[in-house]
Amino acid sequence: MQQQQMNDLQFYPTPPDLARRAWKKFKNHDFKRVLDPEAGNGDLADANPHVDSWRSKQFKPDCIEIDITRHATLQSKGLKVVGLDFMTFTSGAIYSHIIMNPPFAVGTKHVLKAWDILWDGEISAILNAETIRNPFSAERQHLVRLIEQHGEVEFIEGAFSVEEAKRKTQVDVALVYLRKQANESEDIIGPILDELKRDSKTEADLSDNYREAAELALPNSLVENSVAAFNAAVRAMREAVLKEARAEYYSRLLGETMAVRSGDHADREAAGDTSVDYVRNTIGKRYDDLKDRAWSGILRSANVTSKLSSAAQKRVESEFEQIKQLEFTVQTIYGFLCGIVNSQGKIQLDMACDVFDLITRYHSDNTVFYKGWKSNDKHRTAGMRIKTTRFILPGRSGYANNLQYESMQLLRDFDKVFAMLDGKHQPAISLEYVFDHHYRDLRTGGRVSSSYFDVRFYPGAGTIHFFARDKKLVDRLNRLVGRHRKWLPPEEARVSDAFWLQYDNAEKFDKEIRVEVQKGIRNYWDNPLSHLTGCDDERKTKAHESMDVAITAVLERHGINVDFLLQSKQQEHLLLEAA
Numbered sequence: 001m002q003q004q005q006m007n008d009l010q011f012y013p014t015p016p017d018l019a020r021r022a023w024k025k026f027k028n029h030d031f032k033r034v035l036d037p038e039a040g041n042g043d044l045a046d047a048n049p050h051v052d053s054w055r056s057k058q059f060k061p062d063c064i065e066i067d068i069t070r071h072a073t074l075q076s077k078g079l080k081v082v083g084l085d086f087m088t089f090t091s092g093a094i095y096s097h098i099i100m101n102p103p104f105a106v107g108t109k110h111v112l113k114a115w116d117i118l119w120d121g122e123i124s125a126i127l128n129a130e131t132i133r134n135p136f137s138a139e140r141q142h143l144v145r146l147i148e149q150h151g152e153v154e155f156i157e158g159a160f161s162v163e164e165a166k167r168k169t170q171v172d173v174a175l176v177y178l179r180k181q182a183n184e185s186e187d188i189i190g191p192i193l194d195e196l197k198r199d200s201k202t203e204a205d206l207s208d209n210y211r212e213a214a215e216l217a218l219p220n221s222l223v224e225n226s227v228a229a230f231n232a233a234v235r236a237m238r239e240a241v242l243k244e245a246r247a248e249y250y251s252r253l254l255g256e257t258m259a260v261r262s263g264d265h266a267d268r269e270a271a272g273d274t275s276v277d278y279v280r281n282t283i284g285k286r287y288d289d290l291k292d293r294a295w296s297g298i299l300r301s302a303n304v305t306s307k308l309s310s311a312a313q314k315r316v317e318s319e320f321e322q323i324k325q326l327e328f329t330v331q332t333i334y335g336f337l338c339g340i341v342n343s344q345g346k347i348q349l350d351m352a353c354d355v356f357d358l359i360t361r362y363h364s365d366n367t368v369f370y371k372g373w374k375s376n377d378k379h380r381t382a383g384m385r386i387k388t389t390r391f392i393l394p395g396r397s398g399y400a401n402n403l404q405y406e407s408m409q410l411l412r413d414f415d416k417v418f419a420m421l422d423g424k425h426q427p428a429i430s431l432e433y434v435f436d437h438h439y440r441d442l443r444t445g446g447r448v449s450s451s452y453f454d455v456r457f458y459p460g461a462g463t464i465h466f467f468a469r470d471k472k473l474v475d476r477l478n479r480l481v482g483r484h485r486k487w488l489p490p491e492e493a494r495v496s497d498a499f500w501l502q503y504d505n506a507e508k509f510d511k512e513i514r515v516e517v518q519k520g521i522r523n524y525w526d527n528p529l530s531h532l533t534g535c536d537d538e539r540k541t542k543a544h545e546s547m548d549v550a551i552t553a554v555l556e557r558h559g560i561n562v563d564f565l566l567q568s569k570q571q572e573h574l575l576l577e578a579a
Contacts, residue, residue, distance in 0.1 A: 060079055
């Protein structure tokens with residue numbers, strides 16, 4: 001599969017020696033910001049000869065890589081992935097250096113693209129030597145002219161046939177270097193005489209052409225709207241930075257104010273900069289800020305949040321530092337959203353576990369226990385089930401007409417997860433709706449129904465009591481989480497009726513098990529019920545062992561020997577494997 005991907009995407013990992021030679025082409029070692037637009041697995045970044053210098057953290061290359069399966073490898077190396085397809089990338093002006101090993105078949109297009117989007121900086125590119133030696137097309141001829149006017153080329157034989165090459169080929173290489181310089185006087189300062197033609201302007205004149213920006217007439221799609229707004233903001237920001245630099249330049253021509261000349265240093269303002277580096281760095285910082293805002297808008301949009309529980313949303317947002325590095329384009333946004341869709345199974349499972357843990361965490365009577373599938377002498381596990389009859393959760397009053405935000409968020413999570421278990425996008429009557437529209441009834445002791453629960457609210461105690469309207473959905477949650485945590489056997493496993501007998505009767509045996517497990521307990525810290533879901537692994541293991549013993553004792557009193565049945569199944573499995 002990996003070889004097929006290499007072939008499909010013309011991926012030739014850069015051999016270490018060739019990568020080091022590509023880095024040595026750069027004349028300016030003041031690396032402000034570096035881009036590797038066809039990053040692969042990060043071979044060029046690995047060969048950075050300056051990586052051990054005191055500046056290394058400041059210029060680890062930003063990466064673009066069309067094969068998303070390689071993004072995790074790049075990020076594990078501390079590299080920022082800022083885009084998928086270099087040919088749609090537009091934000092080259094913020095980079096001082098571009099180092100690249102593009103696919104040989106499209107090498108010319110990629111180098112010309114790099115030249116086009118770079119504002120002021122250097123390019124080091126690895127190309128097929130025939131690209132330069134045989135300039136049969138207009139594009140190749142244009143590249144050759146750029147090299148003649150702005151750079152140099154070195155031809156290398158056998159660069160991809162060395163022992164260190166991960167994928168060998170006999171193609172000769174052209175190592176191309178280009179230097180592009182911004183024209184400071186034209187690009188930043190502007191034509192001074194044209195700006196100074198008029199010598200008299202009033203405040204009204206200066207503001208005459210200003211109009212408040214009209215609302216953009218954008219397409220209806222959220223993604224396209226967001227990208228259009230982002231691009232408009234970037235254009236306005238770039239223009240603003242250039243105008244700020246010009247304004248600073250012109251103000252310097254006028255000299256200092258009279259107050260400053262008279263010695264009033266309090267009136268002195270910090271001098272701004274008008275250099276190419278200043279403009280590029282300022283644009284870079286403000287561009288990153290706009291991307292932060294834009295990606296935040298996508299992550300907080302209803303299209304995303306409506307599909308995620310609060311905990312799942314936090315997990316996505318915990319990866320925000322990596323997500324916001326991506327260029328904000330329609331392609332990358334849909335790629336990100338597709339990633340959420342492709343991970344939907346795991347996300348839904350995590351959401352189910354989050355809600356299960358919420359219910360089991362807050363009230364000790366919300367759960368009942370059974371003997372886990374993995375119980376044996378070496379690994380004893382007490383499975384947990386949420387009660388199908390009733391469970392209790394906190395519900396604090398916030399204002400006169402509703403709950404606190406945290407309690408309402410919990411209800412929203414319940415709505416999402418139980419609708420998911422029911423195969424629906426959302427419940428017909430949500431818990432959130434019940435508390436928004438029937439809060440007074442609930443405060444006065446009323447029992448109100450949502451799609452999946454009848455609820456009662458006890459404001460004095462600060463609790464909500466949930467009564468399942470469809471016990472099958474609670475059981476579905478129990479089974480989903482139980483299988484994930486290995487308390488229940490896999491669906492394809494052959495299971496005796498006795499195992500499911502003790503599972504189905506867990507609520508019936510619960511009081512007896514709780515009495516059994518607390519025999520001889522003197523204080524809270526010795527109570528296994530307090531440590532079954534804790535963070536202390538040693539206490540948790542001991543708690544499960546104690547619960548397993550108690551459950552076994554109760555089951556044996558009812559004539560159910562689950563240990564024997566589990567061991568028989570394990571022996572049967574071993575015999576089948578041996579056969």
